[in-house]
Amino acid sequence: MSLPQARVLRTEIPGPCSRELQQRRAATVASGVSSVLPVYVAEAAGGVLHDVDGNSLIDLGSGIAVTNVGNSAPEVVDPVRRQAGEFTHTCFMVTPYENYLQVCEELAALTPGDHDKRSALFNSGAEAVENAVKIARRATGRQAVVVFDHAYHGRTNLTMALTAKSVPYKHGFGPFAPEIYRVPMSYPARDARSGEQVAREAVERIDKQLGADSVAAVLIEPVQGEGGFIEPAPGFLPAISRWCTDNGVLFVADEIQTGFCRTGSWFACEHENVVPDLITTAKGIAGGLPLAAVTGRADIMDAMPPSSLGGTYGGNPLACAAALGAIRAMRERDLPAAARAIGDVAFPRLRALADGNDAIFDVRGRGAMIGVEFVKPGTTDPDPEVTARIAKTCHQQGVVVLTCGTYGNVIRLLPPLVIDHALLDEGLGVLESAIVEHTR
Ligand SMILES: *Cc1c(COP(=O)(O)O)cnc(C)c1O
16 A cells, blocks of 8 residues: 555644635535535545645545545556546447446346346446336336335435435425335334334335335345444345245345445345345445446346436446456455454444443444444433534544434444554544543
8 A cells, every 4th residue: 555554643633724625615615515524635545544734544434435445446546547548438328348348247246146137337326226216117117116214325316215314315305206115124223123023014014005016126225324324133134025026026225335345245135145136336336436336137127128228427437447446356355354354353342332331322233334323321312412522533533434324323434444453443442532532
């Protein structure tokens, strides 16, 4: 890695140069676009971000689960440089090129299930989700889409409707797309019922509210991301998947955040041997370049008429070169194992801290997708204020952590899977001290 993997604080965070840029920003960038930590980045590599003030921050967010292979991974940068020198764009819908095919071949090989698959490439997660819904409706001839409490699927009009949380994602931005139905999600920390029991309730709601034969697809994050790193109780996903198969409903896994080694397997569905009909991927797929995909059963995907799918930039050759490099890095460096190793370090430490600290309601997640949920001590009431204070202290100490959750009361860690373990230890130490400081 081209930058020293160490935390170095030369100024307060954010420093004077970042603060100056932040002021300039207010006059030119739309205020609806926010930044978790307004530290302006000059350079990044592996698990560190170097800012414009000469500080080096520990990255425990990976740009929201994107730089799984580390920032500016050589396996990504070199092929992108090469590709940029060859050609930058032709539009796959005008004159195609080989690396688009190679990405689709990799997706077919890596995603769950050994059936015949086809993929289509897009630019963002939301665009992939939009297309998965579009494909499911056309392939089934049905319109309804079932989604879950706490779900997050994006910020475009259709994906806002699919997303659960009102503020900041939806409030005032309607009207929303029709034919979206929301059902309960298994949330083990707040619901003692088994996965099968919650799945039964979800299915009963569908049957009562609209009838299975109206449903094109059930769309689900196998571990919810923005909604709070909620991992459903065992049995929930398989029961939903079985019901889909029995009723001609497509099971669509949104693995945009969980995919590409994050949870300790290539895809989170593998944990319970669930094989989705369609799977959406983005974030971790291309080491930081914008790329997304819908991958699915060949009979479903190929039911789309010619020219019905696509987009000017979808499967851009630079993004495809990046994806092939990132996937090679994931394979060669065994990043599913690296994600498990991160979890093996983080979970025992955070669970030990939770022991006897009744502000910590739950420590959960899988692999390198790690969440800590905070409540007002002695209650189950979410405590977003203390969560924000803990995050802020981490930021001031040069450790990038993110928050999430319907109630904004979850600290989430998504470290680059290649992170140096000394750096990880140091970042966790800062988080632990911040938790102790604010929950004492
Ligand atoms: C981030 C995310 C999306 C949206 O992806 P964008 O690239 O931001 O459009 C959709 N689904 C899940 C599960 C996500 O985490």
